[in-house]
Amino acid sequence: MSPKHQGTDETVARILTEALRVHAERGHGGFTMKAVIAATGMSSGSLYHHFGSFDGLAAALYARCMADLLDTLLDALEGITDAQEGVEAATRAYLSFTRERSDAARFIHSSAYAAFLPEHAAVIAELKTPRIAKLVAWMVPHVAGGRVARLSPVMMEMLLIGPVAETARRWLSDPSAVDLDEAAAVLPPRIWASLQP
Numbered sequence: 001m002s003p004k005h006q007g008t009d010e011t012v013a014r015i016l017t018e019a020l021r022v023h024a025e026r027g028h029g030g031f032t033m034k035a036v037i038a039a040t041g042m043s044s045g046s047l048y049h050h051f052g053s054f055d056g057l058a059a060a061l062y063a064r065c066m067a068d069l070l071d072t073l074l075d076a077l078e079g080i081t082d083a084q085e086g087v088e089a090a091t092r093a094y095l096s097f098t099r100e101r102s103d104a105a106r107f108i109h110s111s112a113y114a115a116f117l118p119e120h121a122a123v124i125a126e127l128k129t130p131r132i133a134k135l136v137a138w139m140v141p142h143v144a145g146g147r148v149a150r151l152s153p154v155m156m157e158m159l160l161i162g163p164v165a166e167t168a169r170r171w172l173s174d175p176s177a178v179d180l181d182e183a184a185a186v187l188p189p190r191i192w193a194s195l196q197p
Helices: 003-026 033-040 044-051 054-077 083-100 102-111 121-144 153-173 180-195
Strands: none
Touching: 003 033, 003 044, 003 054, 003 102, 033 044, 033 054, 044 054, 054 083, 054 102, 054 121, 083 102, 083 121, 083 153, 083 180, 102 153, 153 180
């Protein structure tokens, strides 16, 4: 990597870090171009140079946060060969990410239906697709071996991620509404049961 590209990558990483901080401190309504410019000290021209638009910056931040979440799930599966153990570990990892990286989890959940996502699908897919492929690859031998139900990828995702994503969304909206420790104890075996043939 040339020094120029390395500097660009470092600048982009710094802008995204500051943008996430702005979102965490000011909420979705306070996440504006003006607020990010103030936090980063960058000009609007510099932000447009790196991201094309404020929506492009938001999409890049969403992609980075989603990649971090998926990396957390993949790390939880590292070295696990047992299907039940893996499903339960991934479930707990999602909940842990929600608690430990609530800023990133909140951005993911508050942006899930944002208007900027379709226009920037390629940026998001660049980071998300290879990670999803690794998660699917981990599951393939368990499906082939009859330990996990043969389902479409979408239905498998709904059973595996749906319950913890909704739990995370509720906790992020109101931490007193959901006990993440209770969820980490109750949900993993039930999610595993839903994936059995």
